[in-house]
Amino acid sequence: MAQTAPHAAHGGSQPAQGRGLFGLLLVAIPVLLVGWLIIYPILAAIVSTLWIETPQGTSFSTGSYRFFFSDGYSLANLSLTLWTTAVCAVLLLVFGLPIALYLRFSTSRFAAYVQGLAIFPMFVPSIILSYALIRTIGPNGTVDLLLNAVGLPKLPSPYLTPWGPVIGLVWDNLPLTVLMLTAGLGGISTSAVEAARDVGAGPIRVFVHIILPRMGNSILVTVSFAVLGIFSAFTLPYVLGPASPEMMGPFMLRTFNDLYDPLNAKTQAVVSFGICLVFGLFYVWSIARNQERRSR
Amino acid sequence: MARLTIEHLRKSFGVTAAVDDFSLTVEDGELVCLLGPSGSGKSTILRMIGGFEQPTSGTLAIDGQDVTRLPPERRPTGMMFQSHALWSHMNVFNNIAFGLKLRRLPRAEIRRKVEEALELVGLAGYGPRQTFQLSGGQQQRVALARSLVLAPKILLLDEPFASLDQHLRERLREEVREIQQRLGITTLFVTHGQDEALAMADRIVVLRNGQCEQVDAPDVVYRQPQTEFVAGFIGSMNFLRANVEGGTFRHGDLSIALDVADGPAVLAIRPEDLGLAQAEGETGAIVLRSTDFGSHIMVELESEGATRVKAMTSPATRFEKGARARLSPTTYGVYRDNRLIASGRLTALPVTGRAHHAVETA
Numbered sequence: 243m244a245q246t247a248p249h250a251a252h253g254g255s256q257p258a259q260g261r262g263l264f265g266l267l268l269v270a271i272p273v274l275l276v277g278w279l280i281i282y283p284i285l286a287a288i289v290s291t292l293w294i295e296t297p298q299g300t301s302f303s304t305g306s307y308r309f310f311f312s313d314g315y316s317l318a319n320l321s322l323t324l325w326t327t328a329v330c331a332v333l334l335l336v337f338g339l340p341i342a343l344y345l346r347f348s349t350s351r352f353a354a355y356v357q358g359l360a361i362f363p364m365f366v367p368s369i370i371l372s373y374a375l376i377r378t379i380g381p382n383g384t385v386d387l388l389l390n391a392v393g394l395p396k397l398p399s400p401y402l403t404p405w406g407p408v409i410g411l412v413w414d415n416l417p418l419t420v421l422m423l424t425a426g427l428g429g430i431s432t433s434a435v436e437a438a439r440d441v442g443a444g445p446i447r448v449f450v451h452i453i454l455p456r457m458g459n460s461i462l463v464t465v466s467f468a469v470l471g472i473f474s475a476f477t478l479p480y481v482l483g484p485a486s487p488e489m490m491g492p493f494m495l496r497t498f499n500d501l502y503d504p505l506n507a508k509t510q511a512v513v514s515f516g517i518c519l520v521f522g523l524f525y526v527w528s529i530a531r532n533q534e535r536r537s538r
Numbered sequence: 539m540a541r542l543t544i545e546h547l548r549k550s551f552g553v554t555a556a557v558d559d560f561s562l563t564v565e566d567g568e569l570v571c572l573l574g575p576s577g578s579g580k581s582t583i584l585r586m587i588g589g590f591e592q593p594t595s596g597t598l599a600i601d602g603q604d605v606t607r608l609p610p611e612r613r614p615t616g617m618m619f620q621s622h623a624l625w626s627h628m629n630v631f632n633n634i635a636f637g638l639k640l641r642r643l644p645r646a647e648i649r650r651k652v653e654e655a656l657e658l659v660g661l662a663g664y665g666p667r668q669t670f671q672l673s674g675g676q677q678q679r680v681a682l683a684r685s686l687v688l689a690p691k692i693l694l695l696d697e698p699f700a701s702l703d704q705h706l707r708e709r710l711r712e713e714v715r716e717i718q719q720r721l722g723i724t725t726l727f728v729t730h731g732q733d734e735a736l737a738m739a740d741r742i743v744v745l746r747n748g749q750c751e752q753v754d755a756p757d758v759v760y761r762q763p764q765t766e767f768v769a770g771f772i773g774s775m776n777f778l779r780a781n782v783e784g785g786t787f788r789h790g791d792l793s794i795a796l797d798v799a800d801g802p803a804v805l806a807i808r809p810e811d812l813g814l815a816q817a818e819g820e821t822g823a824i825v826l827r828s829t830d831f832g833s834h835i836m837v838e839l840e841s842e843g844a845t846r847v848k849a850m851t852s853p854a855t856r857f858e859k860g861a862r863a864r865l866s867p868t869t870y871g872v873y874r875d876n877r878l879i880a881s882g883r884l885t886a887l888p889v890t891g892r893a894h895h896a897v898e899t900a
Binding site: 431433434436437438439440441442443444447451452455456 | 588589590609610611615616617619620621623624625626627636637640641681684685688
């Protein structure tokens with residue numbers, strides 16, 4: 243027995259090594275694809291905005307960035323995009339959290355229908371959603387017709403104003419927000435809530451003192467996801483948004499297609515990527531912190 | 539300290555009645571145990587008392603005040619949950635202090651009360667610790683302190699020791715019983731463990747399918763079960779099924795004279811009330827197995843009609859596998875349609891052939 247133990251240990255490491263290699267092989271293809279289709283274009287875009295090709299050769303220049311951050315129109319577009327993203331993130335939490343709380347804690351059969359309704363916009367293409375919103379809140383849309391029918395004056399339409407994309411993006415991102423918040427709430431046991439009520443906490447205090455502190459991380463992750471999606475949104479801002487200023491998505495397309503200015507389009511993309519990267523890193527940090535807590 | 543009155547309580551989930559016409563009065567300072575199998579409605583009753591479920595009908599009153607429709611936060615009850623239900627984002631001190639903070643007590647008083655509660659449950663000095671740094675037993679003690687610190691009129695314990703190992707469970711139940719008696723707090727305790735109920739309760743309520751089968755002191759529930767279900771649920775019980783004919787219950791070579799109407803009946807005998815005597819020839823039950831528990835031997839036998847029975851015998855007497863033994867009960871109960879119809883004590887008489895007994899019926 244004394245001789246077989248080291249032999250077995252030695253023999254046992256070979257299958258382990260094999261499994262390790264097999265594991266690496268399994269992740270190799272996605273890693274290569276990420277490198278080829280995501281990392282390389284990013285690096286290429288950054289490099290091509292800093293090392294400019296001129297008739298005299300390639301030279302390092304930060305001119306396109308200096309132009310972006312000194313150009314009033316570019317900054318207005320960036321401001322509008324940041325404003326839209328922030329407003330949408332707040333509104334998504336304001337609308338998504340009550341729905342998620344209802345879905346998590348309701349025992350009613352009605353909850354299943356609410357969940358279906360909340361998730362439904364996820365399956366509606368953005369272009370159809372835009373068309374539906376134009377027909378509803380646009381000039382002479384359903385809202386105007388209904389107001390007119392009861393003898394009320396028309397309301398100012400959010401269509402082609404900064405609020406147009408806000409409404410569309412909130413609608414479009416609500417399902418994912420609700421799903422992620424509901425998943426976060428799933429980690430809070432019913433008995434934890436009941437224990438709080440048992441010691442005298444009403445519904446609002448339960449939310450503030452018990453639920454909110456324990457789903458802070460999932461709220462941060464939800465906001466990160468929403469921000470990443472909304473910041474780089476194209477269809478809804480393009481169809482519902484104002485012509486000027488415009489969000490970064492339509493701005494990039496117009497700079498590239500209409501102005502035939504790939505350098506500035508790439509600069510705008512790199513700036514957008516830099517801002518999204520902050521949220522991305524924040525998301526990764528949140529996940530890592532969460533896993534660290536769980537492992538304790 | 540308070541008196542709890544439950545009258546005609548009923549709770550339905552759709553067409554299923556989880557609790558059906560349940561009434562009970564728990565006296566001041568009494569510890570009453572709700573005991574029953576899964577799905578018997580014991581937790582539902584406790585949750586209705588705590589305000590976490592609304593009764594379909596019936597009333598709940600604490601010290602004469604109707605609390606049936608009050609939300610949990612407005613009831614003078616404190617509940618200890620099976621899963622501890624500690625708030626992991628708060629340390630031990632804040633878990634216990636949370637209810638006091640909601641009542642806006644001065645900071646010094648909160649500190650004093652929390653420290654007293656921690657000392658009461660044997661966790662003095664544990665306030666700054668995080669809940670995940672505690673063992674299961676310590677977490678349950680914190681949950682108890684959290685309930686007790688608010689001095690509730692009624693303490694509700696919902697299978698609080700279910701997730702603990704046997705040794706810890708026994709220790710904690712003794713501690714909880716001692717604390718309950720020291721504080722004199724009216725307590726309702728839900729469990730499906732009969733040993734817990736027998737060890738802790740002043741009275742046991744045995745539930746089945748949402749209805750009360752029996753309410754009595756633990757020794758009465760054990761020794762005088764009023765229904766066949768209670769007889770089988772509490773402790774170990776042998777059931778012999780046969781007909782009473784001409785005033786005699788006959789099962790194999792065992793016959794007992796009974797003062798009941800003829801018809802089917804179930805004879806119930808505890809293993810400790812079933813004596814064994816060596817049988818000769820092909821009569822008597824066959825010994826299947828003998829297990830030595832040190833203080834006693836549990837003999838498993840097969841009687842007529844493949845009925846298995848257990849008898850607790852002295853370690854001095856040995857019954858080998860395959861041997862024949864005559865059953866000689868000393869105390870019995872007779873049930874028909876789940877109701878106790880007769881009970882009594884027997885004095886075994888040395889007889890040949892069929893065993894006959896001198897009977898003292900109750």
